[in-house]
Amino acid sequence: MKNKCTKLSDDDASKINLSIFDENDPVQFQEKLLIGFGCYFGFRGRSEHEMLLVTQISHGYFSDSHHMFPGVEWWGLNH
Numbered sequence: 010m011k012n013k014c015t016k017l018s019d020d021d022a023s024k025i026n027l028s029i030f031d032e033n034d035p036v037q038f039q040e041k042l043l044i045g046f047g048c049y050f051g052f053r054g055r056s057e058h059e060m061l062l063v064t065q066i067s068h069g070y071f072s073d074s075h076h077m078f079p080g081v082e083w084w085g086l087n088h
Contacts, residue, residue, distance in 0.1 A: 022048055035081045046086075061086070 025048055030041035067085045071078040 033077060035078050035083070039084065 025044070027041050027045060030037045030044075032038045032041065065087050067087055069083055071081050071083060073079045075081075
């Protein structure tokens with residue numbers, strides 16, 4: 010059985026290369042953020058995400074004049 014309390018070691022975290030994601034592609038950009046949250050803020054698996062409140066999540070669309078993602082849907086976490 011897998012240990013659910015296992016934390017990514019600092020050595021393993023330093024091997025993660027987020028630059029492979031193309032930030033000009035909104036899907037890859039959001040995937041990069043998900044990986045970043047998982048590695049650096051401890052969002053692992055499903056349970057931590059399930060504890061987020063709806064009020065902590067934002068959703069919208071970039072304006073049509075946005076320089077990279079005009080009209081593209083986005084999701085984010087409030088701080």
